[in-house]
Amino acid sequence: xxxxxxxxxxxxxxxxxxxxxxxxxxxxxxxxxxxxxxxxxxxxxxxxxxxxxxxxxxxxxxxxxxxxxxxxxxxxxxxxxxxxxxxxxxxxxxxxxxxxxxxxxxxxxxxxxxxxxxxxxxxxxxxxxxxxxxxxxxxxxxxxxxxxxxxxxxxxxxxxxxxxxxxxxxxxxxxxxxxxxxxxxxxxxxxxxxxxxxxxxxxxxxxxxxxxxxxxxxxxxxxxxxxxxxxxxxxxxxxxxxxxxxxxxxxxx
Amino acid sequence: xxxxxxxxxxxxxxxxxxxxxxxxxxxxxxxxxxxxxxxxxxxxxxxxxxxxxxxxxxxxxxxxxxxxxxxxxxxxxxxxxxxxxxxxxxxxxxxxxxxxxxxxxxxxxxxxxxxxxxxxxxxxxxxxxxxxxxxxxxxxxxxxxxxxxxxxxxxxxxxxxxxxxxxxxxxxxxxxxxxxxxxxxxxxxxxxxxxxxxxxxxxxxxxxxxxxxxxxxxxxxxxxxxxxxxxxxxxxxxxxxxxxxxxxxxxxxxxxxxxxxxxxxxxxxxxxxxxxxxxxxxxxxxxxxxxxxxxxxxxxxxxxxxxxxxxxxxxxxxx
Numbered sequence: 361x362x363x364x365x366x367x368x369x370x371x372x373x374x375x376x377x378x379x380x381x382x383x384x385x386x387x388x389x390x391x392x393x394x395x396x397x398x399x400x401x402x403x404x405x406x407x408x409x410x411x412x413x414x415x416x417x418x419x420x421x422x423x424x425x426x427x428x429x430x431x432x433x434x435x436x437x438x439x440x441x442x443x444x445x446x447x448x449x450x451x452x453x454x455x456x457x458x459x460x461x462x463x464x465x466x467x468x469x470x471x472x473x474x475x476x477x478x479x480x481x482x483x484x485x486x487x488x489x490x491x492x493x494x495x496x497x498x499x500x501x502x503x504x505x506x507x508x509x510x511x512x513x514x515x516x517x518x519x520x521x522x523x524x525x526x527x528x529x530x531x532x533x534x535x536x537x538x539x540x541x542x543x544x545x546x547x548x549x550x551x552x553x554x555x556x557x558x559x560x561x562x563x564x565x566x567x568x569x570x571x572x573x574x575x576x577x578x579x580x581x582x583x584x585x586x587x588x589x590x591x592x593x594x595x596x597x598x599x600x601x602x603x604x605x606x607x608x609x610x611x612x613x
Numbered sequence: 614x615x616x617x618x619x620x621x622x623x624x625x626x627x628x629x630x631x632x633x634x635x636x637x638x639x640x641x642x643x644x645x646x647x648x649x650x651x652x653x654x655x656x657x658x659x660x661x662x663x664x665x666x667x668x669x670x671x672x673x674x675x676x677x678x679x680x681x682x683x684x685x686x687x688x689x690x691x692x693x694x695x696x697x698x699x700x701x702x703x704x705x706x707x708x709x710x711x712x713x714x715x716x717x718x719x720x721x722x723x724x725x726x727x728x729x730x731x732x733x734x735x736x737x738x739x740x741x742x743x744x745x746x747x748x749x750x751x752x753x754x755x756x757x758x759x760x761x762x763x764x765x766x767x768x769x770x771x772x773x774x775x776x777x778x779x780x781x782x783x784x785x786x787x788x789x790x791x792x793x794x795x796x797x798x799x800x801x802x803x804x805x806x807x808x809x810x811x812x813x814x815x816x817x818x819x820x821x822x823x824x825x826x827x828x829x830x831x832x833x834x835x836x837x838x839x840x841x842x843x844x845x846x847x848x849x850x851x852x853x854x855x856x857x858x859x860x861x862x863x864x865x866x867x868x869x870x871x872x873x874x875x876x877x878x879x880x881x882x883x884x885x886x887x888x889x890x891x892x893x894x895x896x897x898x899x900x901x902x903x904x905x906x907x908x909x910x911x912x913x914x915x916x917x918x919x920x921x922x923x924x925x926x927x928x929x930x931x932x
Contacts, residue, residue: 362696368726372712372719379714447710451769454674455727456699612678613636 365457369465370472373439377473384435385477388427392481395423396488399545410547411578416489421572422544423485424478428503429510429539429564431477433531436470436514441521444610453612459605463515470511471504478503492575498583499574505590506567510535512597519610538564543572548580563589624688625649626777626808627673632682634668634832642668644832646682650777655799655809657819657840659924660829666812667707669829670779674704687776700728703770707781707812709762711769713755717746720754721768728773740768744798760791767798778802780811784818796822816924830928843923850917852883852896854903854910864906872899881910 377384400416407415443449452462485491493499513530521527542564548556559565560581570586573579579586604611627650634643642665650656660666671677673684675695684691686698712720721737741747744764749757754765763783770778780799784792792815799822803809813819819826820840827837836843859878873882883899903910 362729364726364729364731368723371726372715372723375719376714443712446712447706447708448712450674450676450704450706450710451724451727453676454699454702454704456696456729457727458696608678612676 361461362457365455366461366465366468369452369462370469373466373469374472376439377435377469384473385480388431388477389480389484392423392427393484393488395419396485400488410550411576413576413578414489417491417576418547418572419545420482420485420489420491421575422539422542422568424481424503425506425542425564425568425571426536426539426544427481428474428478428506429535429567430531432470432474432507432510433514433517433535434527435473436467436511437518437521437527437531438514439466439470440515440518441527444518449611459601462605463512463601467508467511467515470514471507474507474511475503478507494577495574499571502567502571502574502586502590505594506571509590509594509597512594512601516597516600516604519604522610538562539568543568543580547578563593566590623652626652626687627810628685629669629673630683630685632669632672632684633680634665634672634677635680642832643672643679646829646832646834648827648834648837650808650810651825653803653806653808654824655803655811655822656825656827657823658810658812658827658829659816659819660812661928662814664829665832666829667781668832670704670781670810670812674702674779675699696729700773701776703773703775703778705763705766705770705778705780705783707785709759709766711754711762711765714753716751716753717741717757717765717768718750720765721772724769725772730773736774737772740771743801744768745794760788763791763795767795771802775807777808777810780809782812782814784813784815792818828924828927835927844917849884849886849922850915852885852899852913852915854881854883855879855912856881857909857911860908864908866902866906867908881908 396416396419399419404415404419409415410418440449443452482491517527517530521529541559542562543559548559548565551559566581566586566589569580570583570590573583573586603609627648629646629648632643632646633641635641646665646669648669658666658669668677672679673686673691675691675698679692684698687701689698689701691698715723718737718741721741722732722734725733725737738747741750744767746761746764746768749761754762757765767780767783783799784795796818799809799811811818811822823840825837826840826843828835853875856879860874860881861878863872863874863881867881871884873884874880875882883896885895
């Protein structure tokens with residue numbers, strides 16, 4: 361593997377993040393803080409503890425996961441879509457680099473930014489609610505795996521999209537609803553049995569549950585199921601990207 | 614394809630063999646293209662819109678998958694040995710495509726890294742200076758003029774020190790002065806040992822710069838020839854004699870297709886080509902006939918057809 365191209369793509373993408381600091385970092389932090397104020401302090405104070413955890417603290421992993429999923433997808437999708445849109449993708453396609461190096465550069469940068477954002481939100485939340493992290497290793501593992509997996513998904517969306525509307529389609533119409541309905545703000549135990557079963561079909565439930573378990577040791581589904589689900593996502597995303605590059609789908613006529 | 618170890622300096626730097634490209638939907642953009650490019654030459658690929666010029670370049674550079682055939686770059690197969698093949702190539706695309714918010718320095722440095730080369734600020738500085746971009750190095754690309762953006766694309770293509778440079782319509786939309794500057798840049802690159810393949814609509818550009826000309830039409834290479842030989846072989850010439858005494862009509866000995874009267878009989882126009890001259894039917898024979906017929910002239914001038922005339926004739930002939 362040649363590291364210079366990976367570094368070039370990674371640094372260029374991170375430079376783009378720095379140029380759009382307000383949109384990339386400040387905006388998600390502010391919106392998450394608003395969630396804490398509304399759900400944590402205002403409404404949360406009237407909701408009883410869940411599994412021995414205050415409601416304000418309970419929603420922290422879900423909120424981080426919400427940001428992680430949406431930001432990973434939008435960062436990575438925009439990162440590869442913009443060169444396609446502007447035409448500068450010719451340089452990537454004509455460079456002596458492997459597909460793996462391209463993916464590591466783009467997805468690595470998108471995931472780094474999401475992880476950074478997740479950690480900033482975590483630090484921000486500590487100003488609003490008392491936090492504890494029962495399993496720091498697993499917390500970081502879930503954070504990294506989720507960021508990488510959803511950045512891969514974003515990369516796929518960026519290649520698939522042929523317009524800005526499609527770029528927004530999946531984050532807005534799929535990721536956000538699934539995350540809101542995936543137990544970010546509640547335990548699925550709080551739902552009627554029928555809806556509990558329906559909710560188990562939502563893959564995000566497993567991510568939020570596993571991540572919350574790493575904080576408080578409580579989960580809606582088993583930790584094994586959570587790890588299996590994120591691994592499945594990861595493998596499916598990698599397989600799809602391998603297929604895209606093998607066939608040249610939407611990249612090479 | 615010869616084994617890489619056997620690849621000699623006098624072998625072609627690019628060998629395209631039996632290349633076909635059919636796009637989804639059935640449009641055949643390239644048909645059995647065979648072409649070799651010699652090391653260190655400037656090769657101009659001419660053709661009307663949609664002839665397949667950009668597709669051919671795109672296949673060589675890895676932007677488009679070929680349907681059939683192979684491309685060998687300096688002894689390396691463009692698909693199997695894509696790393697070695699592509700690191701030898703710099704591509705300047707037809708469209709002005711770049712990251713609007715990046716600075717000149719950053720975007721050129723990015724290209725070098727992308728092509729697997731370690732950072733080399735001295736080389737980037739040399740490239741920017743050679744293209745008169747040094748003063749603009751901290752400018753964002755969106756603030757540059759079209760001509761400057763074109764130069765930035767050339768700088769990006771040269772950032773990794775390629776041995777082959779593809780210029781796809783390098784002076785499209787560029788004013789005359791800048792075009793001449795660009796030609797100087799291209800000549801300078803050739804002198805430094807870079808092989809240059811350019812596609813162009815401007816026949817003047819090919820005529821001015823190219824060592825060899827290739828004409829592509831409807832996806833097929835119609836002709837490949839040394840520029841000078843092409844001009845001689847296919848270029849028609851015209852000799853115009855201003856007669857001392859106007860003629861009402863040509864005498865019998867001069868009534869041949871190649872001769873005609875013009876300017877109310879004051880001019881005798883002889884149209885011929887390089888082959889006629891070689892075969893001995895040319896000007897000496899005409900002058901001898903004129904002398905025999907007692908026709909005298911006071912002045913003469915000649916005109917040679919341009920590459921554009923040749924190109925138009927060729928494309929028309931095969932349409």
